[in-house]
Amino acid sequence: MENNINYNIIILGGGQVAAHAATTIRQEDESSSLAIITNENYLPYERPPLSKSFLLNKVKESDFLFYNEDHYKKLNIDILKNEEVINIDFEKKLLESKNKKITYTKLLIATGCKNRTLDLENVNSDDVYYLRDINESIQIKNKLDLAKNILIIGGGFIGLEIASSANQLGKNVDVIELADSLMGRIVPKEIATIVKNKHQKNGVNVHLNTEIISITKIDDGYEINLSDNSVVKCDMIIVGIGAMPSVDIFKDSPLKIDNGILTDQNNKTSIENVFAAGDVANFFHPLYEENIRLESWKHAQNHGVAAGKNITGIKTEYKEIPWMWSDQYDLNLQLTGRCDQYDSFIKRGKDENEGIIYFFIKNNKIVGACGLGIGGKIGKDIRLAGMLSERKVEIEEDFLSDPSSKLNKLLKK
Amino acid sequence: MNSENKQWIEVGTTDQIDMEDLIRFDHEGKTYAIYHIEDGFYATDGICTHEAVHLEEGIVMDDEIECPMHQGIFNIKTGKAMGPPVCIDLKTYQVKVEENKIYIEI
Numbered sequence: 001m002e003n004n005i006n007y008n009i010i011i012l013g014g015g016q017v018a019a020h021a022a023t024t025i026r027q028e029d030e031s032s033s034l035a036i037i038t039n040e041n042y043l044p045y046e047r048p049p050l051s052k053s054f055l056l057n058k059v060k061e062s063d064f065l066f067y068n069e070d071h072y073k074k075l076n077i078d079i080l081k082n083e084e085v086i087n088i089d090f091e092k093k094l095l096e097s098k099n100k101k102i103t104y105t106k107l108l109i110a111t112g113c114k115n116r117t118l119d120l121e122n123v124n125s126d127d128v129y130y131l132r133d134i135n136e137s138i139q140i141k142n143k144l145d146l147a148k149n150i151l152i153i154g155g156g157f158i159g160l161e162i163a164s165s166a167n168q169l170g171k172n173v174d175v176i177e178l179a180d181s182l183m184g185r186i187v188p189k190e191i192a193t194i195v196k197n198k199h200q201k202n203g204v205n206v207h208l209n210t211e212i213i214s215i216t217k218i219d220d221g222y223e224i225n226l227s228d229n230s231v232v233k234c235d236m237i238i239v240g241i242g243a244m245p246s247v248d249i250f251k252d253s254p255l256k257i258d259n260g261i262l263t264d265q266n267n268k269t270s271i272e273n274v275f276a277a278g279d280v281a282n283f284f285h286p287l288y289e290e291n292i293r294l295e296s297w298k299h300a301q302n303h304g305v306a307a308g309k310n311i312t313g314i315k316t317e318y319k320e321i322p323w324m325w326s327d328q329y330d331l332n333l334q335l336t337g338r339c340d341q342y343d344s345f346i347k348r349g350k351d352e353n354e355g356i357i358y359f360f361i362k363n364n365k366i367v368g369a370c371g372l373g374i375g376g377k378i379g380k381d382i383r384l385a386g387m388l389s390e391r392k393v394e395i396e397e398d399f400l401s402d403p404s405s406k407l408n409k410l411l412k413k
Numbered sequence: 414m415n416s417e418n419k420q421w422i423e424v425g426t427t428d429q430i431d432m433e434d435l436i437r438f439d440h441e442g443k444t445y446a447i448y449h450i451e452d453g454f455y456a457t458d459g460i461c462t463h464e465a466v467h468l469e470e471g472i473v474m475d476d477e478i479e480c481p482m483h484q485g486i487f488n489i490k491t492g493k494a495m496g497p498p499v500c501i502d503l504k505t506y507q508v509k510v511e512e513n514k515i516y517i518e519i
Contacts, residue, residue, distance in 0.1 A: 376481030
């Protein structure tokens with residue numbers, strides 16, 4: 001391939017946004033030249049399996065591509081793999097990698113997030129694992145084959161999903177979390193406690209309010225002193241302490257960045273003909289009337305679709321209600337809407353078997369909800385809660401708190 | 414199973430399923446989903462093809478059923494998987510209504 005290339009449309013980043021944006025662009029525009037530039041050696045793939053079914057050897061890489069190679073060929077979408085863009089010049093509309101100079105007319109930035117990292121004293125960095133992409137998942141999987149005792153630092157969704165998988169693979173797992181509750185501030189404590197109890201019942205040691213005091217290298221791994229006075233031996237350390245937008249290459253550029261790339265409701269950034277979508281975008285949400293940034297599967301899909309339309313000139317306002325899930329053991333946790341800005345909450349259901357939901361209420365309307373249940377127990381009500389929040393339907397506490405009342409009745413009012 | 418072995422099985426009555434809703438029907442170890450939509454009554458397999466969750470808890474919108482676990486969507490009439498995360502279609506079944514009784518052919 002030539003070293004100087006030009007495309008009408010370039011999507012920078014080869015994840016979920018890229019797969020859906022590129023496909024959407026082609027539905028509207030058959031003639032513009034179009035490329036996805038990715039620093040990975042894979043076609044765009046699903047990430048949810050990386051912490052779950054892929055670690056458990058239930059699926060292989062080719063099972064969770066969004067589309068196979070034929071799809072992109074048929075749609076005349078070039079995918080430039082293993083291409084690390086190191087410099088960008090918005091004025092010249094130019095992307096530079098080690099060996100290539102690539103110019104564009106329109107650019108969609110979908111570089112996603114990168115993991116927050118931790119410096120651990122006395123630990124060889126090769127023994128510390130993070131999870132974001134397929135290579136890291138393969139590394140974790142290979143190491144899990146050999147390791148017996150796993151320490152997971154961070155009691156968030158990723159750490160807990162890996163803990164659940166490692167536990168199901170028969171490993172001894174310790175999870176340490178600085179806060180007094182798992183899964184951050186937005187998951188209600190009662191729900192977080194059910195999840196914690198599930199982990200503990202399955203044999204995972206969960207250490208809340210805990211930090212590392214010291215680490216000593218021993219023959220076959222590490223001995224770690226924790227602030228709860230326990231001593232944990234491990235031969236593998238996995239860190240899951242959150243992520244931040246992947247914006248390093250834009251640092252010295254005029255692109256406006258504040259907790260991600262700032263965009264309007266139409267994926268437009270501060271620079272003409274430059275768009276952003278997915279985890280990396282801090283976008284204006286018309287319903288909430290402020291900028292928000294989301295890291296979730298559904299958002300990456302639909303924000304990518306919207307970006308594809310906006311790039312081709314079909315003005316598409318993105319105002320999806322946030323929604324995400326986490327699967328641990330047989331538990332399915334879901335969050336929708338805004339779970340951090342409410343006056344009060346209404347609880348429905350008593351436990352995970354019945355399904356337990358916290359509806360977050362502001363001005364007598366649902367603004368968000370968090371639910372936990374076995375299998376798909378709470379999905380319908382979470383979905384309906386999202387729709388009720390979108391339509392700003394007034395609610396009554398007695399109705400909402402009664403597990404037998406059907407929420408879709410409120411939609412039909 | 415060849416067509417001669419198929420039979421009509423009663424799954425319930427029309428008043429048991431609200432408009433834009435579904436019920437679950439279990440028969441000989443299999444689970445079916447029976448829907449009531451604007452155009453009538455329809456039946457598909459009752460378990461999502463993605464992660465083995467009962468569609469019974471799902472949500473019916475127009476002629477689509479959305480799985481409660483990961484919001485995968487299927488067309489109720491054709492069983493077609495409408496996009497990620499679902500990619501395998503649902504099996505559909507013939508439905509007939511006599512008097513107010515619903516039957517599916519399995």
